[in-house]
Structures are given as structure tokens and as C-alpha cells.
Amino acid sequence: MYKRVLLKLSGEALSSPQYAFDPQILRKLALELKEVHEAGVDLAIVVGGGNIMRGKLSAEMGIERTQADNMGMLATVINALAVQNALEQVGVPTRVQTAIEMNRVAEPYILRRCLRHLEKGRVVIFGAGTGNPYFSTDTTAALRASEIKADVILMAKNGVDGVYSADPKTVKDAVRYETLSYMDLIQKNLQVMDVTATSMCMDNDVDLIVFNMNESGNILKAIKGEVVGTTVSKKG
Numbered sequence: 001m002y003k004r005v006l007l008k009l010s011g012e013a014l015s016s017p018q019y020a021f022d023p024q025i026l027r028k029l030a031l032e033l034k035e036v037h038e039a040g041v042d043l044a045i046v047v048g049g050g051n052i053m054r055g056k057l058s059a060e061m062g063i064e065r066t067q068a069d070n071m072g073m074l075a076t077v078i079n080a081l082a083v084q085n086a087l088e089q090v091g092v093p094t095r096v097q098t099a100i101e102m103n104r105v106a107e108p109y110i111l112r113r114c115l116r117h118l119e120k121g122r123v124v125i126f127g128a129g130t131g132n133p134y135f136s137t138d139t140t141a142a143l144r145a146s147e148i149k150a151d152v153i154l155m156a157k158n159g160v161d162g163v164y165s166a167d168p169k170t171v172k173d174a175v176r177y178e179t180l181s182y183m184d185l186i187q188k189n190l191q192v193m194d195v196t197a198t199s200m201c202m203d204n205d206v207d208l209i210v211f212n213m214n215e216s217g218n219i220l221k222a223i224k225g226e227v228v229g230t231t232v233s234k235k236g
Contacts, residue, residue, distance in 0.1 A: 002151040002223050004042040004118070007033075008141040011051035011079050013158045013213055020051045021079075026086040032219050033123065034090050041223055042118040044148060045125045046141040047083055049075030069133035073100060076137060080127035081105070093122045099131030099140075111147055118148065138193035142200035153206060154222050155192070156213035162230035163192050163210050178227065181236030192232070201232075208232040 014029075016022035036043055052075035058068035077098055084094045095117045096106035106127060107113065117124050129140045145153050165188075166174040177184075182202035185192055192198075192210060201208055209222045211229030221228045 001039075001225065002041065004044075004148065004150045005036070005223055006044045006046065006141055006145040006148070006150040006153050007219070008138070008153055008155045009045060009047045009079075009083070009213075010156070010158060011048040011075065013156055014047075014079060014082065015051035021082050026082060027089075028216070029083070029213075030086040030090045030092070032216070033087060034092050035220050036223060037092050037121070037123060039220065039223070043123045044114070044118065044144060044150065045080075045083060045123065046137055046144060047076055047079040047125065047127065048137040049073070049079055051075075052078060066133040069129075069135075073128040073131070076129060077102070077105065077127035080125045083125055087123060094125060095122050096125045096127055098128040099126070100128040102128075114148060136194050136197065138197035139200065142193070142197040142204075142206065145206045146200060146204040150206060152223075153201065153208045154219065155208060155210045156219070157210060157229075159212060159214055160210075161212040161215075161228075163190055163232070165190075177230050179236055180230060180232045182232060182234060184236060185232060202234055205234050 014021055014025055049072045053072045055068060080096045084096050087094050097109040097114055098106045099109050101108045114124050126144050129135060129137055130143060141153055162176045163180060164174040164176050168174040182198050185198050186195060209229055209231050211218050211222050218228045
């Protein structure tokens with residue numbers, strides 16, 4: 001069983017066609033994470049912002065890249081606060097830490113303080129990415145996992161149960177992989193995460209599990225080492 005875990009959530013995973021934040025999805029997620037917390041796992045979370053601000057949309061609007069990325073980082077803070085609220089409603093203690101200082105909303109990201117929160121059994125939710133434009137929340141997940149010495153990154157996908165040789169929604173004979181190496185991701189151009197994040201995970205020997213978060217219990221199963229998706233590691 002993994003002891004320290006970083007969960008990477010996309011912003012879209014929190015939303016539905018009707019809502020940017022679907023209360024039922026947030027409630028279900030919070031209850032699953034409560035089980036993880038009660039199992040004694042140190043849990044940190046990185047949340048994306050795609051349900052509020054997407055790069056493609058900002059490009060269509062003619063927004064300059066740096067400005068668009070700043071807007072995207074602020075969107076992740078909104079999502080981090082939404083996840084915090086959902087967790088605390090079910091009795092899980094949390095802290096939100098942001099890479100851009102906004103002291104009236106959340107704590108600034110300080111590694112030693114983050115580690116202390118984890119030791120005390122608090123779930124730490126990271127917002128505002130790395131605090132820099134041109135870096136994705138995938139890179140944020142790889143960076144924070146390396147810093148807190150997480151055993152694994154759990155990449156929760158919305159309706160996709162692992163890594164495939166091609167898009168399973170459009171290619172019928174796409175093959176799902178059970179295990180891969182980080183070099184496989186790069187050489188096969190599988191686009192699970194960007195190359196910067198992939199290289200960082202490989203260099204720091206952090207495992208990655210890609211799984212479908214829509215199936216109840218999958219988060220805890222992945223932490224227990226049960227096969228629920230695709231495991232990516234340095235050696236494969």
C-alpha cells in the first residue's frame with residue numbers, strides 16, 4: 001500500500017454539462033477521499049482548471065499566452081477551494097496552498113509547512129500551478145510529488161480506464177497498456193502528460209497510475225496496488 005500519494009484531478013472531472021462544479025460529483029469524490037484519509041494515507045491533491053478556463057478557448061479569444069496562463073492558474077485556485085469545501089463537509093481536515101500568494105484565501109506554498117500538514121493527517125490541496133506561465137498542472141503534479149517525496153501520482157481520468165495505443169473513443173482496436181516506462185510515453189508519443197512532467201517523474205523515480213475515477217472505489221484500489229488502470233514507472 002502506498003503511504004504518500006499525490007492525486008492529479010482535471011478540472012473537467014469536477015464538472016458536468018450543466019455545472020462547472022457538479023455537487024454530486026464533488027460529494028462522491030469527497031467520500032472516496034475520506035476512505036483514503038481514514039486508511040492512514042498521506043494525501044496531496046493537484047487540481048486543473050479546465051472546467052473554468054482552457055488554453056484553446058483563450059487562444060480563440062485572442063488572449064496572450066502569459067495572461068491566459070495566469071487566468072488558468074487562478075481557475076485552479078477556485079477548484080482547489082471547491083474540493084476543500086467538499087472534503088471538510090465530510091469531516092476531512094484540509095489546507096489549500098497556492099503558488100501565487102493570496103493570503104486571505106489560502107496559505108502560500110511552503111514545503112516544510114506542507115510536510116507538517118501531511119504528518120498531522122491533513123489533506124493538502126495545491127492551487128495556482130507552479131506559479132509560472134508555460135507550465136501545465138501535469139508539471140505541477142510531477143514537481144510537487146517530487147518535493148514531498150510521494151510514492152506515486154494517481155492521475156484520475158474522466159471515463160478513461162488507462163493508457164491506450166490510440167484514442168479508444170475513435171479507434172476501435174486501440175490497445176490498453178497495463179504497464180509502461182516513461183521512455184515508452186515519450187517514444188510512442190502517448191501524451192498522457194507533457195514531456196516536462198514525464199521527464200521530471202522519470203528523473204525522480206515517481207510512479208504514475210492512470211485510471212478511471214468514475215468507477216467507485218478505484219482511488220483506494222490504486223493506492224492498495226490493485227490493478228485498476230495503467231502503471232507507468234522508470235523501468236516499466
